[in-house]
Amino acid sequence: MSVPAFTGSNVMDVDAAKIRGAGSNVHFDKVSVAYGAHVVLHPLTLDIAPGEILAMIGPSGSGKTTALRAVAGFVRPASGRIRIGATDVTDLPPYERGLGMVVQNYALFPHMRVEDNVAFGLRAQGADKALIGERVKDSLATVGMLGFAKRYPRELSGGQQQRVAIARALAVRPRVLLLDEPLSALDAQIRRNMVEEIAKLHRDLPGLTILYVTHDQTEALTLADKIAIMRDGRVSSHGPTAELYRRPPNRFTAEFLGRANLLPVTVAEGAAGPKGLAKARLGNAVLAGAARGEKPGDKTLLCIRPQHLSLTGDEEHTNRIVGTLKEVHWQGELTHLVLDVDGTPVRVSATRLPVSLPEPGSAMPLFFAPGDTSLVPEDVRG
Numbered sequence: 001m002s003v004p005a006f007t008g009s010n011v012m013d014v015d016a017a018k019i020r021g022a023g024s025n026v027h028f029d030k031v032s033v034a035y036g037a038h039v040v041l042h043p044l045t046l047d048i049a050p051g052e053i054l055a056m057i058g059p060s061g062s063g064k065t066t067a068l069r070a071v072a073g074f075v076r077p078a079s080g081r082i083r084i085g086a087t088d089v090t091d092l093p094p095y096e097r098g099l100g101m102v103v104q105n106y107a108l109f110p111h112m113r114v115e116d117n118v119a120f121g122l123r124a125q126g127a128d129k130a131l132i133g134e135r136v137k138d139s140l141a142t143v144g145m146l147g148f149a150k151r152y153p154r155e156l157s158g159g160q161q162q163r164v165a166i167a168r169a170l171a172v173r174p175r176v177l178l179l180d181e182p183l184s185a186l187d188a189q190i191r192r193n194m195v196e197e198i199a200k201l202h203r204d205l206p207g208l209t210i211l212y213v214t215h216d217q218t219e220a221l222t223l224a225d226k227i228a229i230m231r232d233g234r235v236s237s238h239g240p241t242a243e244l245y246r247r248p249p250n251r252f253t254a255e256f257l258g259r260a261n262l263l264p265v266t267v268a269e270g271a272a273g274p275k276g277l278a279k280a281r282l283g284n285a286v287l288a289g290a291a292r293g294e295k296p297g298d299k300t301l302l303c304i305r306p307q308h309l310s311l312t313g314d315e316e317h318t319n320r321i322v323g324t325l326k327e328v329h330w331q332g333e334l335t336h337l338v339l340d341v342d343g344t345p346v347r348v349s350a351t352r353l354p355v356s357l358p359e360p361g362s363a364m365p366l367f368f369a370p371g372d373t374s375l376v377p378e379d380v381r382g
């Protein structure tokens with residue numbers, strides 16, 4: 001399979017071969033958007049590196065789609081500039097920005113065969129027949145839909161339609177691919193497969209920069225190199241995916257990205273040693289976790305993920321807390337326990353249970369490793 005080159009959307013670009021595989025960064029420079037008096041995007045400064053997948057996640061109404069539509073050119077910023085590579089695109093119309101875009105509901109033309117849907121953007125640009133034929137073939141092969149070229153959209157499943165929508169976006173050789181909730185109309189199993197296919201697509205086309213808007217944290221965790229978490233029109237946190245998950249910089253991030261137990265603690269000792277572990281008190285327990293520059297006496301939160309809590313201690317799981325068992329939910333692969341620890345509900349996801357579990361209402365110890373624990377400041381909201 002030949003790999004498309006990513007250049008501008010201009011199919012006549014004679015330099016295409018020279019910059020084959022080279023992606024473009026997307027730069028938001030203090031971009032704000034307002035609808036009337038209602039500011040929905042506060043000045044946003046953010047960079048998406050060439051070839052990076054940035055997932056923008058956050059609750060409904062937090063401004064994700066608005067940010068994406070500003071890049072696409074469908075929303076005009078009230079202030080700030082947007083650059084794609086070296087080009088300031090703020091004043092360019094959408095079709096001159098070198099972008100491909102896929103939205104939630106496929107938006108294929110129902111009266112056109114798959115191959116004509118994919119060819120649409122190239123025909124609009126006046127590309128010649130031979131080039132269109134080659135690009136349509138390439139793009140359909142990239143998404144594994146070569147055998148479906150003659151079908152109409154109604155003859156395809158939802159997942160297949162979305163693959164065609166991606167092929168159509170790729171056919172114009174975009175510098176940047178914008179994906180706005182591309183999988184949310186699909187059912188759970190197809191969604192999981194499509195997430196894997198988008199990951200493969202990116203492995204095949206490593207130069208392609210992708211802005212991926214979703215409210216699904218699993219999609220974001222699986223696909224993204226970096227994540228930006230939006231809240232009320234602002235970036236609440238931004239960083240490499242694993243780092244944001246392992247060391248969330250605030251409560252909102254800890255809770256939005258996966259499940260998190262957040263226990264109110266008082267710092268006993270600031271960070272010491274090469275691992276940067278601090279010690280914090282929860283009742284009588286002294287617990288070690290990754291620090292963020294806390295000082296003794298600071299009130300903060302101790303973050304531990306449900307799957308990192310163990311029902312047995314060992315030389316690694318040296319933090320120990322005791323709670324009262326409240327609920328047990330068996331779910332096949334995992335058993336979820338809920339305990340009350342000093343008034344805070346603590347969730348445990350266990351793959352293996354001891355032979356006999358204490359009765360609800362009984363005291364039960366939980367163990368966890370300092371390396372899986374981090375101190376997280378409570379959110380200060382402006």
Ligand SMILES: Nc1ncnc2c1ncn2[C@@H]1O[C@H](COP(=O)(O)OP(=O)(O)OP(=O)(O)O)[C@@H](O)[C@H]1O
Binds near residue numbers: 063067
């Ligand atoms: N055309 C519009 N006119 C007025 N307000 C709008 C318009 N489009 C969006 N908004 C408002 O802007 C805010 C941000 O919307 P946006 O669609 O960016 O959120 P989102 O994070 O993508 O949400 P969702 O996950 O529900 O799609 C919301 O309060 C929304 O009501």
